[in-house]
Amino acid sequence: MSEPIRVLVTGAAGQIAYSLLYSIAKGDVFGKEQPLVLVLLDITPMMTVLDGVIMELQDCALPLLKEVIATDKEAVAFKDLDVAILVGSMPRKEGMERKELLKANVKIFKSQGAALDKYAKKTVKVVVVGNPANTNCLTASKSAPSIPKENFSCLTRLDHNRAKSQIALRLGVTANDVKNVIIWGNHSSTQYPDVTHAKVKVQGKEVGVYEAVKDDSWLKGDFITVVQQRGASVIKARKLSSAMSAAKAICDHVRDIWFGTPEGEFVSMGVISDGNSYGIPEELLYSFPVVIKDKTWKFVEGLPINDFSREKMDLTAKELMEEKETAVEFISSA
Ligand SMILES: NC(=O)c1ccc[n+]([C@@H]2O[C@H](COP(=O)([O-])OP(=O)(O)OC[C@H]3O[C@@H](n4cnc5c(N)ncnc54)[C@H](O)[C@@H]3O)[C@@H](O)[C@H]2O)c1
Numbered sequence: 001m002s003e004p005i006r007v008l009v010t011g012a013a014g015q016i017a018y019s020l021l022y023s024i025a026k027g028d029v030f031g032k033e034q035p036l037v038l039v040l041l042d043i044t045p046m047m048t049v050l051d052g053v054i055m056e057l058q059d060c061a062l063p064l065l066k067e068v069i070a071t072d073k074e075a076v077a078f079k080d081l082d083v084a085i086l087v088g089s090m091p092r093k094e095g096m097e098r099k100e101l102l103k104a105n106v107k108i109f110k111s112q113g114a115a116l117d118k119y120a121k122k123t124v125k126v127v128v129v130g131n132p133a134n135t136n137c138l139t140a141s142k143s144a145p146s147i148p149k150e151n152f153s154c155l156t157r158l159d160h161n162r163a164k165s166q167i168a169l170r171l172g173v174t175a176n177d178v179k180n181v182i183i184w185g186n187h188s189s190t191q192y193p194d195v196t197h198a199k200v201k202v203q204g205k206e207v208g209v210y211e212a213v214k215d216d217s218w219l220k221g222d223f224i225t226v227v228q229q230r231g232a233s234v235i236k237a238r239k240l241s242s243a244m245s246a247a248k249a250i251c252d253h254v255r256d257i258w259f260g261t262p263e264g265e266f267v268s269m270g271v272i273s274d275g276n277s278y279g280i281p282e283e284l285l286y287s288f289p290v291v292i293k294d295k296t297w298k299f300v301e302g303l304p305i306n307d308f309s310r311e312k313m314d315l316t317a318k319e320l321m322e323e324k325e326t327a328v329e330f331i332s333s334a
Contacts, residue, residue: 005037007024007081007083008040008041010130011130013053018243018247025060025065028251029258030258035065036065038057040070040071047070051070054070078120082124083124083127084125085254102132102327105130105135110331113143124151126141126151135285138324141272142331153257153271153297155249156191158245163223163227164179164181167223170223171200171213173200173201177201178200179198179264181209182196182266182288184288185287191287192309196303200212261292268289270285270287271286286316
């Protein structure tokens with residue numbers, strides 16, 4: 001067996017972490033041969049809850065789990081990390097304006113970015129889940145100048161999985177039969193779920209999704225809205241936000257970073273836009289189609305973009321630019 005890797009989960013007392021920690025600790029993400037030290041960070045009032053989470057992790061009797069460290073101190077949490085999964089963030093409270101929420105989160109992610117810069121390995125892979133995920137990720141990256149920007153990504157895999165699943169449900173196939181859907185832009189309701197380049201296996205034959213579905217108005221209408229609004233629909237039904245599916249998506253995202261994407265397949269991930277060929281402004285943390293090899297992602301290049309897609313890709317870029325401007329303003333004052 002190899003040396004244990006050190007994996008941090010923040011927001012560790014929360015509902016996503018409750019599903020996520022078990023999956024990571026039993027080897028779903030880094031493989032069944034990779035021992036782990038799990039580091040759990042939450043805020044001070046949640047430390048007693050974390051005690052319970054630790055007890056449960058111990059009671060799972062998992063062979064890969066070498067140690068669990070729970071803390072409310074960044075200096076402890078970020079030390080020597082191989083992977084940081086930043087789930088904890090400030091939730092929107094009633095009556096809170098978008099800008100106020102952004103400001104509160106800039107404060108958190110500026111501080112955690114600085115802690116990554118100071119304490120983590122320079123090779124650390126950082127995945128931001130806490131909302132607003134794209135801009136929080138940009139804030140953390142900007143606050144950790146000694147860690148390559150490419151090591152930071154934010155989660156749009158849940159949206160990606162939702163899109164895949166909607167197509168599979170429509171065609172009566174399984175989610176595995178659908179590949180190469182794309183989520184462009186922000187993990188918000190302006191995101192653009194795009195199936196122009198997606199393929200589906202129907203009766204043993206791989207065809208384009210547009211060709212298989214044969215209903216352009218659904219693909220350009222309700223399909224997009226359902227994916228964009230899915231988070232809100234889950235909250236409405238469950239009175240709680242997506243947690244099981246978010247944890248599964250985090251596992252998919254991090255496993256692909258660790259082991260690479262399958263040949264011929266791409267996935268969606270929020271990454272730094274520098275050098276993209278799709279006309280998305282530089283220095284945005286924007287969700288793109290990527291392939292991953294040797295723990296390094298690359299843009300999927302050269303996909304033709306039609307006018308319908310162009311408009312939607314620009315709209316979500318505009319929202320991200322506005323978020324970025326506000327965040328940058330707060331970074332200098334936070
Ligand atoms: N990107 C995505 O696809 C996606 C999907 C689902 C949820 N989310 C977001 O993930 C976040 C977590 O969701 P949840 O359902 O687990 O929420 P939750 O409220 O159940 O848990 C969040 C936890 O984070 C902790 N926390 C707050 N500030 C912290 C800080 N500074 N450091 C460490 N921990 C801190 C809280 O104490 C709490 O225990 C939310 O922001 C949610 O909007 C993102």
